[in-house]
Amino acid sequence: MTGLLAVLLIVLPQAWFYATYTVLVLKATGCRMQTHLSGRARGVSFIIPVRREPIEYLERAVNYIHGLGVEDYEIIVVSDDDEDVGEVLFERLVEWRRKGVNVWLVRRSIPEGYRTGAVNTGLWLSRGDYVYVVDVDAMLDKCLLEKAIGVLEANGNVAAVVGRWEPLNLDTRLSEALGYSMKFIIDAIYRGRSCMGLSVFPLGTGTLFRARVLKGILKGWDQERIQDDMEIGARMMYHGLGVKYIDECAVYVENPSTYRALRIQQSRWAYGATDVLVTRLSHILRSKQGFLGKMEALAFLSQYIVPSLVFLGSLVLAVQVVVRPVDVLWEYAYLLLLLLASQAIFGRHYYRKLKEYSGSGLKALINMGRSAAVTTALSPYYFSSVVKALVRVRMQYARTPKGIHQSASGRLRAPWELVFAAFFTATGLLGLTRGAVVTGLWLLSNALAYSYVIYRWPRDVFFK
Structure with a gap:
């Protein structure tokens, strides 16, 4: 036995x-996706949570966002770093603002809720119509903002739009294997689910949110959960809010280059996904998703x-x-x-x-x-x-x-x-x-x- x-x-x-x-x-292979809607890239609040991140990564992220040419944008850097690092960040802030970058720095002396808490801090301070959470190692195509805003303006029930993840680095044996696997998984999970008419989960970086939905209906992210994208995706399903996927616009993310970094990342993701499965099970089962959508969402979290x-x-x-x-x-x-x-x-x-x-x-x-x-x-x-x-x-x-x-x-x-x-x-x-x-x-x-x-x-x- x-x-x-x-x-x-x-x-x-x-x-x-x-x-x-x-x-x-198979569903993704036989399906063609193209988003014809497009709007002006405007009114976006970019939130960058940082803690023990390389300064050069943050520098690159701020300059890259500024260079996108988004109208009426703002960058809110929320730091959970120690005071000595905070002083360095403030010096960089002065330099960025002298160059005309609309960036703000918030330092939290008590990092409640860790990354999720930092993102919530940025959310409640933001003034844009749309919110985009940025990891310092990620870069996005401007077309994602334009097409996502077009989709959001045309569909009042859509609360968020997700772009296609692409590997930013393939420089080591590990990052190459992870990069190609990630492309395959995005093709399967996001493109395949979209082609089946199923809602997708937001990605931690790579998702444009409607700000008023985040603030008014969802009341921000749940700081008790460490996997913020899956958690808020489950609550979006419960409220009947749509999440759309755009296949033709990329978000470039850095894959772990070392086994140590991957082990830390995957241990957190495994805990976070299972934690959301346990705490948001009732939200998914009671959501307006059909039976197939509910089962697929539970499978994703499992x-x-x-x-x-x-x-x-x-x-x-x-x-x-x-x-x-x-x-x-x-x-x-x-x-x-x-x-x-x-x-x-x-x-x-x-x-x-x-x-x-x-x-x-x-x-x-x-x-x-x-x-x-x-x-x-x-x-x-x-x-x-x-x-x-x-x-x-x-x-x-x-x-x-x-x-x-x-x-x-x-x-x-x-x-x-x-x-x-x-x-x-x-x-x-x-x-x-x-x-x-x-x-x-x-x-x-x-x-x-x-x-x-x-x-x-x-x-x-x-x-x-």
């Missing part, structure tokens, strides 16, 4: 995930539960090999075939898209393998974050490190990647020696993923 449970935990979540994404990709269950299933399978030497995966080969079939169908579309993005079939295969290995290595962190969210343990907010802050420090950390690499290697080899060949190979494939991460990013594994 334990063996069957392990196989079900491994097979069913993945088969469901691959089937869902395959449907979305995305980190999938690798968490696969990790748990692999642990149970490894223990099973030690306690009772039976080839469980071979015993339930029909379930394994279901997983392999769903993987093959999904993988075909994934490969074709990555080949299209990179221009090389070999590079597509390499990045597919790299992404799979990193996802497996991160699964213990997904599991930990998901469990914390489900049992309502408060997680400390941690910003994704950027620039020089992405590198690991000199402080040692528990190398869980090494622990699980050794554990799955030992149990996998034990399975092979005891005749559990298929199960042993599955465990060794897990060990290989952890080993790859240790080999490629050893400093990020052993140091904080």
